[in-house]
Amino acid sequence: MAKYLLKRIFYLFLTLFLIASITFFLMKLMPGTPLNNQAKLSPQQIKIIYEHYGLNKPVWQQYISYIVDAAHGNFGLSYQFSDQPVSYLISSRIGPSLQLGAQAIIVGVFFGIIVGSLSAIRKNTWIDGASTFISILGISIPSFVLAILLQYYLGLKLQWFPIADWGGFSYTVLPTLALAASPFAETSRFVRTEMVDVLGSDYIELAKAKGLSRTGIVWHHALRNSLIPLVTVIGPLAAAIMTGSMVVENIFSVPGIGEQFVKSILVNDYPTIMGVTMLYSALLCAILLLTDIVYGIIDPRIRISGNEG
Amino acid sequence: MENADENILEVKNLTIDFHTYAGTVKAIRDVSFHLKKGETLAIVGESGSGKTVTTKTIMGLLANNAEVVEGTVKYHGKNVLEMSEKELENMRGKDIAEIFQDPMTSLDPTMRIGRQIAEPLQIHKGYSREKANKQALEMLKLVGITNAEERINDYPHQFSGGMRQRIVIAIALVCYPEILIADEPTTALDVTIQAQILDLMKELQEKISTSIIFITHDLGVVAGMADRVAVMYAGKIVEYGTVDEIFYNPQHPYTWGLLNSMPTLDTRKGKLESIPGTPPDLLDPPTGDPFAARNPYAMKIDEQKEPPFFKVSDTHYAATWLLHPDAPHVDPPDAIKHRQEVYAERLKKGTINLGHIHSTGKTSFGADNDDAIGE
Ligand SMILES: Nc1ncnc2c1ncn2[C@@H]1O[C@H](COP(=O)(O)OP(=O)(O)OP(=O)(O)O)[C@@H](O)[C@H]1O
Ligand SMILES: [Mg+2]
Numbered sequence: 001m002a003k004y005l006l007k008r009i010f011y012l013f014l015t016l017f018l019i020a021s022i023t024f025f026l027m028k029l030m031p032g033t034p035l036n037n038q039a040k041l042s043p044q045q046i047k048i049i050y051e052h053y054g055l056n057k058p059v060w061q062q063y064i065s066y067i068v069d070a071a072h073g074n075f076g077l078s079y080q081f082s083d084q085p086v087s088y089l090i091s092s093r094i095g096p097s098l099q100l101g102a103q104a105i106i107v108g109v110f111f112g113i114i115v116g117s118l119s120a121i122r123k124n125t126w127i128d129g130a131s132t133f134i135s136i137l138g139i140s141i142p143s144f145v146l147a148i149l150l151q152y153y154l155g156l157k158l159q160w161f162p163i164a165d166w167g168g169f170s171y172t173v174l175p176t177l178a179l180a181a182s183p184f185a186e187t188s189r190f191v192r193t194e195m196v197d198v199l200g201s202d203y204i205e206l207a208k209a210k211g212l213s214r215t216g217i218v219w220h221h222a223l224r225n226s227l228i229p230l231v232t233v234i235g236p237l238a239a240a241i242m243t244g245s246m247v248v249e250n251i252f253s254v255p256g257i258g259e260q261f262v263k264s265i266l267v268n269d270y271p272t273i274m275g276v277t278m279l280y281s282a283l284l285c286a287i288l289l290l291t292d293i294v295y296g297i298i299d300p301r302i303r304i305s306g307n308e309g
Numbered sequence: 310m311e312n313a314d315e316n317i318l319e320v321k322n323l324t325i326d327f328h329t330y331a332g333t334v335k336a337i338r339d340v341s342f343h344l345k346k347g348e349t350l351a352i353v354g355e356s357g358s359g360k361t362v363t364t365k366t367i368m369g370l371l372a373n374n375a376e377v378v379e380g381t382v383k384y385h386g387k388n389v390l391e392m393s394e395k396e397l398e399n400m401r402g403k404d405i406a407e408i409f410q411d412p413m414t415s416l417d418p419t420m421r422i423g424r425q426i427a428e429p430l431q432i433h434k435g436y437s438r439e440k441a442n443k444q445a446l447e448m449l450k451l452v453g454i455t456n457a458e459e460r461i462n463d464y465p466h467q468f469s470g471g472m473r474q475r476i477v478i479a480i481a482l483v484c485y486p487e488i489l490i491a492d493e494p495t496t497a498l499d500v501t502i503q504a505q506i507l508d509l510m511k512e513l514q515e516k517i518s519t520s521i522i523f524i525t526h527d528l529g530v531v532a533g534m535a536d537r538v539a540v541m542y543a544g545k546i547v548e549y550g551t552v553d554e555i556f557y558n559p560q561h562p563y564t565w566g567l568l569n570s571m572p573t574l575d576t577r578k579g580k581l582e583s584i585p586g587t588p589p590d591l592l593d594p595p596t597g598d599p600f601a602a603r604n605p606y607a608m609k610i611d612e613q614k615e616p617p618f619f620k621v622s623d624t625h626y627a628a629t630w631l632l633h634p635d636a637p638h639v640d641p642p643d644a645i646k647h648r649q650e651v652y653a654e655r656l657k658k659g660t661i662n663l664g665h666i667h668s669t670g671k672t673s674f675g676a677d678n679d680d681a682i683g684e
Contacts, residue, residue, distance in 0.1 A: 202414040208370055210429045210480065211402035220428070221417050228419060300419055300464040 008292070012285045019281045020070055020274070024063055027270050053079070066274070075275035080267050086275035090257060094279075096166055097249065097256035101241050103172060104179035109237070111180075112187025113227065119188065120195030120226075121218060131188060138185025143244040147178035147251045164253040175252045179244050183237040190233055194226035201225075231295045235288040242280050317487060317520060318344040318367070323380035325362060327372070332592045336362045338544040340380075344488065349514070349521040351531040351552070353567065354541030357588055360524045363541075364490045366390070367522075368407055369397040384488075403433040406481035410493040412473035416465035423449070423461035426479050433484050448479040451516075452509060471502035475509065485517045492524045507534055528571045532556060537624070540564050543588050543599040550625030557652035560619075560627035562604045565645045598630070606631060606639050 041049075050056040053076075054065065069076060075086035119131040151174060155163035161173045198204060199222055207217050242258075249258035257276055264272035296302045325337040337359045344350050352360050365371050367382055369389055382389040384404065392400070401407075406429075409415045417425055426448055427441035436444065442461075449457040452475040465473055474494060481489055491510065495503040507530060514521055523534055531538055532552060539549040540563065548561040559565055566584035586603035589595050595602065601611035610616075610630050619632035630636055640646065 202409055202411060203417045205370070206407075206409060206415045206477070206480070207417070207428075209368060209401055209407040211398045211400070211432050212428070213398055216432070221420070224419050225417065301466050 005293075008289055012289055015285055016278065016281055017067070020067060020278055021063070023274050023277045024066055027273065028059060030268065053077070070274075070278060075278065076271035078264075078272045079269045080264065080272070086271045089260065089272060090275055090279055093255060093257050093260055095256075096254050097245060097258060100172060100175050100179060100245060100249070100254065100256065101238070103176040104241050104244075105183055105234075105237060107176060108180035108183030108185075109187045109230075109234075112184045113191050113230070115184075116188035116191025117195055117218070117223065117226070119192040120199060121214075121222075123196060123199075128192075131192075135185040135188045135192075138181045139189070141181065143178050143182060144247040144251060146181050147175070147248045150174045150178055151251065164251070166254050171252075171254075175248050175254055178248045178251075179241050182240045182244060186233065186237055186240070187230065190230060191226055194229055195222055198222050198225045228295070228299050231291050231298065234291045235284065238287045239284050242284070315346060316343040317346050317385060318522075319381075319383040320363075320367070321381045321383070323363070323366060323382065324378040325359075325366060325371070325380075326376045326378055328374045328376060334591045335594055336375075336544050336591055337366070338594070340541075340544070340546055342539050342546060342549065344520050344522060346487075347514075347518055347520055348536040349523055349534055351523045351525060351535035351538045352541055353525055353528055353531060353538060355526055355584075355588055357543075357591070358541040359544040360526075360541055361492055364407065364492050364522065364524060367488075367490065368401055368405060370401075399433070402429045402481075402486070403484045404486055405488040405490065406484070406486040407490040407492065408474070408477045408481045408494050411497045412470050412477050413497065415477050416473060418465055421462050421464060422468070422476050426461075426476065426483055429480065429484050445479075445483065448483045449476070451513065452476070452479045452482075454479075470498055471505060474498060474502075474506050478506075478509065478513070482513055482517060482519070486519055488522065489514075489519050490522045490524070493526070494523075495530060496525070496527070503530065510534075528556075528567050540567065543594060544591060545599065545628070547600065547629070548625075548627040550621065550627075553652070554622065554625040557648045557655075558621070558625070559641075559645060559648070560621055560625075560632055561600075561629045562606050562631070562641075563600045564627070565641055566603075568648070569642060569644055598628075608636065 047056070054062060057065075066076075073087060075090075077083045078086050078089055081089060115131045115134070119128045122128050151163055154160050155174060162171050163174075165171060199217075204217060204221060207221050212220065245256065246258035246261050248254075249256045250262050253259070257279070260272065261276045263269075264276065320343065321341050323337055323340040324335075327334040327336055340359070340363060342350065342352075352363065354360055362371070362375075366377070367384075367389060369392060371377075377390055380390075384400065389397070389400070416422065423442055423445050426445035427436075427438070430436040430441040430444055431438065434441075446457055446461055449461055454460055454472060454475060460467075465476070468476065478494075489510075494510070495506050498506060510521065511534065513519075521534075523531070525531060528538075535552050537549065537551050538555040539546045540555065540561065541547070542563050548555065548559065548564050550558075555564060556568070559568060563584070570583045584603060589599050589602065595612075596615070597613050598604070598607070598611040598616055601607040604611065608630055614630075616628045616630045616633075618626040618628050620626055621632070631639060641649070
């Protein structure tokens, strides 16, 4: 198990290294420069600014110093926010993003499990049809469209929740809902498929033959068996939330990382873009590794083979 | 006092259709049989003959698209087909238990086996978790799992196929059910394990005095196991009788075919004579005897009219026109003729006890001496 873990962690860092390299060179290929009003600057000024940020050096030198710094958790200074270190920008803005992400995952997965299970238990009834319809909506409506709809109806029209900004819990409701739609839909589809499979299996037939009631079968056998594999999709769900958060945070003016990320792209703030990309990548890799470990712990079949291997 | 001869289970004129997109599958057609206390009834037939559907009907576990067109399934006089879901749940696992063909998939992969064995006790007897676990441990020892104290907390994948079938048997028998339905319990196991599981079932049958409905497509395992045999073909029972009668005085050409395709010591390594042809399409069963198309002894009437049951003895009936008084005499295959001769001889000597039920399952012709008599 320890050997397996070490191997996985090695691959994690290798992945992050590759992502760092790829984003670095992609960035260099992006049109435009950080100085969007270059016309007003004299060549002399531009030269000074380039030297200040190390942009005058050959690309390979920039690359090496970037990688070395990144390995130390230093992503340089932001171009747009008056020379604040990127690491400081991120740490001061990660709170709201993490809170929204966590809330969205919990809400989405929780209701996804309920709707998906009901759908499977009542397969081919109107309940199944209705939840399939809702899930397809959840998958196909982009989160920013949903965000705007929520903002308009629940915020502006009904005035149940604040339209935007960041204050107490009530400010988190609409962005959480907008972000939760996709994990909800994915979870409910996934759980439905798994549960339909499980309910048709021999051991459920044996549970029936034992005299278990319908609810007994769902609680004692079907749920656990269909939820264990759900752990494997938590990673992709988290990734979906991260991408969703960039736009949704912007719409609701949440002072999170996503909002900052979008701004940084607009103004070619290289260090911030790369810092946030690396943060998202690292988070995602960590979640994937974690879910694999958790899966191994909760699934008895894997638990054993992991010990042997 | 309970009458020892009472039929604890009585299936009468059972007729079941399945509604599918392709049409109506006439899976079970007018099936009747009964089960007495302590006996083992084997139901034998090729794949698709309706054996599993029959067992599902008894358990009240028919698929949604099934329709009971006619018939009753009476357990101690109460019709299972009219029971409420609650009554069925009470009956399943407590009065009638079932084990399935594939032990690799019959157990919940994420639940410790001890809990799986204890579950029926908690549902049906209201045992506390502790008490149920204790009894589960006893059961686990009873089915021959070594080191039961430690293994009770293991998961199914930590056991071999044979061990898993023992665990499934433990689950089925933990409430001491009156009837155990075993639907091809050894088909998925290799031959040596098969014998062990069959021995275990017989041993436990005696210990907890349960009746067994033993489903199989292999007559070979029936000899040492069953008291009586019902032969099924295309959704119908075509012949039934005591195990001796079916093995040594078979009357239906389909039973002849089954017996000839049974592996014996001589033929085990060689080629088996399987019955040529395939069973009829149950979406559109033929008129007349459904076996006619594959029957070398078929007569004209076989294609026109379904044969009724003809009585061979008080316990032995066969649905074939060959038994009609006006039918011409036919010679069965040599091997069958040989069986019948041995049988007639024993009958004369009085070593066969016609119609007597041996609760232990051992009959005067066991599986052991079968090879001596066989071809
Ligand atoms: N739910 C169902 N819908 C439609 N047809 C069904 C259904 N269940 C069973 N059948 C049909 O009923 C017939 C009898 O099936 P059954 O499973 O009882 O056969 P079997 O004798 O148990 O065969 P095997 O030895 O393969 O287990 C088959 O033709 C099968 O296709
Ligand atoms: Mg079957």
